[in-house]
Amino acid sequence: MKKFDAIIIGSGQAGTPLAFALAVAGKKIAFIEKEHFGGTCLNTGCTPTKAYIASARRMYDTKNGEAFGIHIPAGSKTDLEKVKERKDHLIQSSVKGIQKGIENNENITYFEGIASFIGEKTIGINGNKITADEIYINVGGRPRIPDEYKALDPLDNQSILELTELPGHLVIIGGSYIGLEFGQMFKRFGSEVTIVEKNSAIINREDQDISASIQRTMENEGVAFRLNATCIGVKNLDNGQICVNVTCNKGQPQVIGTHVLLAIGRVPNTDLLNLEKAGIKTNVQGYIEVNDHLETNVPGIYALGDCNGQGAFTHTAYNDFEIIANNKLQGGNRKVSDRILTYGLFVDPPLGRAGMTLTQAKKTGKKLLVGKREMNNIARAKEKGETDGFMRVIVDAETEQIIGASILGVGGDEVISGILNIMTAKQPYTVIRDSVQIHPTVSELLPTLLGTLKPFEN
Numbered sequence: 001m002k003k004f005d006a007i008i009i010g011s012g013q014a015g016t017p018l019a020f021a022l023a024v025a026g027k028k029i030a031f032i033e034k035e036h037f038g039g040t041c042l043n044t045g046c047t048p049t050k051a052y053i054a055s056a057r058r059m060y061d062t063k064n065g066e067a068f069g070i071h072i073p074a075g076s077k078t079d080l081e082k083v084k085e086r087k088d089h090l091i092q093s094s095v096k097g098i099q100k101g102i103e104n105n106e107n108i109t110y111f112e113g114i115a116s117f118i119g120e121k122t123i124g125i126n127g128n129k130i131t132a133d134e135i136y137i138n139v140g141g142r143p144r145i146p147d148e149y150k151a152l153d154p155l156d157n158q159s160i161l162e163l164t165e166l167p168g169h170l171v172i173i174g175g176s177y178i179g180l181e182f183g184q185m186f187k188r189f190g191s192e193v194t195i196v197e198k199n200s201a202i203i204n205r206e207d208q209d210i211s212a213s214i215q216r217t218m219e220n221e222g223v224a225f226r227l228n229a230t231c232i233g234v235k236n237l238d239n240g241q242i243c244v245n246v247t248c249n250k251g252q253p254q255v256i257g258t259h260v261l262l263a264i265g266r267v268p269n270t271d272l273l274n275l276e277k278a279g280i281k282t283n284v285q286g287y288i289e290v291n292d293h294l295e296t297n298v299p300g301i302y303a304l305g306d307c308n309g310q311g312a313f314t315h316t317a318y319n320d321f322e323i324i325a326n327n328k329l330q331g332g333n334r335k336v337s338d339r340i341l342t343y344g345l346f347v348d349p350p351l352g353r354a355g356m357t358l359t360q361a362k363k364t365g366k367k368l369l370v371g372k373r374e375m376n377n378i379a380r381a382k383e384k385g386e387t388d389g390f391m392r393v394i395v396d397a398e399t400e401q402i403i404g405a406s407i408l409g410v411g412g413d414e415v416i417s418g419i420l421n422i423m424t425a426k427q428p429y430t431v432i433r434d435s436v437q438i439h440p441t442v443s444e445l446l447p448t449l450l451g452t453l454k455p456f457e458n
């Protein structure tokens with residue numbers, strides 16, 4: 001049995017940089033990947049969807065020139081094959097970069113295949129047995145497809161990105177990140193889109209006014225929503241179409257479409273690992289349990305990225321890598337609990353989020369100061385003609401620190417970083433309030449907003 005200094009399972013957003021960092025430190029690494037270098041984000045997640053969103057925005061612009069004094073003759077249409085080609089090219093250049101880096105690294109031995117435990121510190125891969133004192137699990141997740149949907153072969157985030165022809169009517173089940181990003185994108189490409197959500201609001205983890213504002217924007221573009229869908233079921237019709245039962249309080253009990261995209265969450269790939277052979281504990285949903293330093297209940301075995309249930313984003317997976325690299329290679333003491341929750345929802349206009357929602361902040365019982373500004377009061381947003389959304393910042397009145405912010409509006413995914421930085425530095429909100437920002441930017445409203453905070457009445 002071959003022994004390595006470390007085994008890394010999964011070439012996702014944590015495993016890949018970790019393999020290179022450990023190899024640079026002179027460690028002999030076994031690096032195992034079953035499908036494609038770069039994992040979900042690069043191949044079927046962030047990169048392709050944001051590339052498609054950029055194409056969809058170009059399409060949107062061709063239809064929205066008149067108000068800006070630009071006459072664009074009718075007839076623009078999406079060439080999905082070309083959109084896909086551009087995306088494939090972007091992905092391939094990054095995948096090749098990783099592949100080359102691995103092939104040229106004498107400290108990394110690459111295995112292509114599905115790894116699984118055959119003992120506490122022993123991994124089986126393609127009939128080989130390998131071992132190491134340290135094992136890093138970075139296996140990510142896959143779309144959740146309940147049994148009742150399997151026979152219907154619905155689209156998921158991977159297969160929808162392989163389409164070369166636009167769906168006539170795309171019915172999306174699930175109104176959260178994946179459903180909303182694909183929904184707006186395909187509507188802009190030219191498909192009819194209906195989003196079916198079992199909750200009473202889309203992107204339900206956000207404050208209600210955020211969900212309502214995003215829904216309004218998307219409805220204005222022609223996306224249909226069926227909320228409170230209590231009896232969701234799908235069947236293929238003889239004419240090749242698909243019937244989705246929705247049974248909501250309002251509207252028809254069914255939606256007839258040409259394609260169905262299932263976007264109802266993800267499950268961790270931990271079931272492929274034979275974790276019981278190593279005695280590694282998972283929670284009921286299959287996420288590997290880890291401590292603040294990402295170590296599992298088995299000393300020397302760590303879980304990073306989506307599979308540990310501590311984050312569901314590329315930046316959280318990458319931060320897991322940073323925690324391990326810092327603690328292992330630089331004698332640091334970085335912890336998962338040090339990070340502040342932050343993420344973007346890349347609909348247009350985007351949502352940038354940091355820390356708590358207002359609903360969560362209210363539940364803390366703290367005295368709060370809250371400021372809210374509509375985007376239609378912001379000079380730059382008006383100049384751009386993109387005035388949907390608002391920004392809200394929540395401050396702990398006692399410590400004067402910002403504990404939450406939502407920036408829904410043009411540039412919101414970037415503007416949020418200014419707030420996140422001050423939260424990370426643990427400085428009071430007054431630092432931004434008293435700063436001078438560039439005119440005309442959306443960010444310049446932050447000092448004004450923070451200068452007019454009001455005590456929040458619960």
Ligand SMILES: Cc1cc2nc3c(=O)[nH]c(=O)nc-3n(C[C@H](O)[C@H](O)[C@H](O)COP(=O)(O)OP(=O)(O)OC[C@H]3O[C@@H](n4cnc5c(N)ncnc54)[C@H](O)[C@@H]3O)c2cc1C
Nearest residue numbers: 010012013034039040041045115139140305306312313314
């Ligand atoms: C459509 C979509 C859009 C997204 N957009 C964004 C976004 O804009 N911003 C953002 O922050 N996040 C986004 N995400 C989430 C982001 O992609 C994930 O959070 C991130 O990829 C998680 O990284 P990871 O390293 O944990 O796992 P992954 O990137 O999933 O990598 C895990 C790797 O492990 C491999 N693997 C699994 N099991 C085994 C095994 N037994 N043996 C060997 N290899 C194995 C897999 O093949 C995979 O390559 C998006 C996700 C989706 C689906």
Ligand SMILES: NC(=O)c1ccc[n+]([C@@H]2O[C@H](COP(=O)([O-])OP(=O)(O)OC[C@H]3O[C@@H](n4cnc5c(N)ncnc54)[C@H](O)[C@@H]3O)[C@@H](O)[C@H]2O)c1
Nearest residue numbers: 174175176177178179197198263264265266312344345346
């Ligand atoms: N912008 C980003 O960072 C980004 C973009 C895309 C995906 N992601 C990641 O991908 C992951 C998966 O995203 P997602 O949108 O699939 O999942 P999600 O868990 O965020 O949301 C699932 C949605 O489906 C609904 N739902 C669940 N079961 C349902 C059912 N049976 N019928 C109808 N609706 C149902 C839920 O109420 C929820 O609104 C997320 O964890 C997210 O972090 C992130």
